[in-house]
Amino acid sequence: MLALLAPGQGSQKPGFLTPWLTGWDGADRATAVLGDHSAATGLDLVRLGTEADADEIRDTSKTQPLLVAAGLAVAAFLPIERASVVAGHSIGELTAAALAGVLTPSDAVSLAAARGREMAAACALEPTGMSAVLGGVEAEVLERLDSLGLYPANRNGAGQIVAAGPLPALAKLSDDPPARARVIALQVAGAFHTPFMGPARDALGALDVSVAEPQRTLLSNSDGTAVDSGADAWDRIVRQVTSPVRWDSCQATLLELGVTAAIELAPAGTLAGLAKRAMKGVQVVTVNTPDDLPAAAELIAAHSSEASR
Numbered sequence: 001m002l003a004l005l006a007p008g009q010g011s012q013k014p015g016f017l018t019p020w021l022t023g024w025d026g027a028d029r030a031t032a033v034l035g036d037h038s039a040a041t042g043l044d045l046v047r048l049g050t051e052a053d054a055d056e057i058r059d060t061s062k063t064q065p066l067l068v069a070a071g072l073a074v075a076a077f078l079p080i081e082r083a084s085v086v087a088g089h090s091i092g093e094l095t096a097a098a099l100a101g102v103l104t105p106s107d108a109v110s111l112a113a114a115r116g117r118e119m120a121a122a123c124a125l126e127p128t129g130m131s132a133v134l135g136g137v138e139a140e141v142l143e144r145l146d147s148l149g150l151y152p153a154n155r156n157g158a159g160q161i162v163a164a165g166p167l168p169a170l171a172k173l174s175d176d177p178p179a180r181a182r183v184i185a186l187q188v189a190g191a192f193h194t195p196f197m198g199p200a201r202d203a204l205g206a207l208d209v210s211v212a213e214p215q216r217t218l219l220s221n222s223d224g225t226a227v228d229s230g231a232d233a234w235d236r237i238v239r240q241v242t243s244p245v246r247w248d249s250c251q252a253t254l255l256e257l258g259v260t261a262a263i264e265l266a267p268a269g270t271l272a273g274l275a276k277r278a279m280k281g282v283q284v285v286t287v288n289t290p291d292d293l294p295a296a297a298e299l300i301a302a303h304s305s306e307a308s309r
Contacts, residue, residue: 002303003254003262004083004099005271005284006071008090008245009064010186012057016267017049017070019289026290030073037069040106041113045069060123060189064091064116065109071095071265072105074287078263082300085259087219087250089271090154090193091115093237101215102230114207118200119241123190125199130164130188131173136181144178153193157248158277164191193244201241209234217257224249247271251278261303263287263296 020030031046038045048057048066057063071088072095080099088096091112098108130153133141141161145152148169154162163173163183174183190196211230218227220236224246227233251274254262261283264272268286275284285296 001259003085003259005264006088006092006095008092011267024290033073037109060120061116065113068112074266085217100218102233118203122200128191130186132184136178151194154245221245224253
């Protein structure tokens with residue numbers, strides 16, 4: 001069984017879209033797709049993906065639509081109809097929802113822009129942030145976060161939990177980390193996937209969104225389970241703004257479903273790294289440039305041949 005994975009915020013790098021927009025026979029098509037999404041969002045996504053520096057593409061209001069647009073533009077060069085399961089990390093859930101047919105690509109990118117704007121506005125209300133906690137005993141890490149009034153915003157598996165909350169509490173966590181754990185401050189605007197994002201969740205929930213039934217299995221970040229319907233998918237995406245990302249549960253479900261191969265869409269690498277530690281035996285191909293498309297196509301062909309036997 002083959003899965004498609006869409007990364008979340010923090011995976012972007014300056015110039016990551018440049019290889020897709022120059023020097024290969026799909027460049028004009030990719031540029032046109034991103035141009036359409038730029039017009040819909042009012043953002044120059046081509047410039048953001050090729051010329052903007054790290055600080056600019058760290059801006060939540062720009063990062064989120066850029067990532068969704070990039071993932072969908074890359075997916076257009078793959079036979080995604082052969083994938084049985086799709087999942088996305090955080091904002092990647094919108095990419096996954098479009099790949100599953102729940103949202104149109106245009107709506108997914110437009111909603112990502114709205115989500116990014118509203119989350120950026122919520123971040124401005126109070127100084128908060130996020131820090132990755134690597135290692136340690138999970139129960140002890142969670143207990144330490146609770147004692148400091150912090151939230152486990154991302155539970156990524158493979159010994160990685162992302163803490164989120166007020167900056168002073170994060171500083172205390174860094175100064176006195178859990179046993180056998182290290183803490184790395186993340187360069188983000190605020191405490192995503194916590195109650196601090198309440199205003200953003202409410203704003204998204206008030207939108208009138210058109211959805212369709214999923215055409216393939218779509219996993220929810222809430223608990224790793226498959227969504228029941230298009231309406232369920234959108235409801236979960238809205239609620240996810242203030243609740244933890246359970247990527248550990250998503251990976252567990254992928255294994256339970258019998259996934260043997262996965263393709264991570266650009267900007268790829270983060271989810272592949274987690275999979276190598278938590279989903280041993282699952283082959284993962286990262287697609288960061290057009291040069292990676294043949295390996296992805298080979299994986300898809302091999303999967304299709306196995307499925308037909």
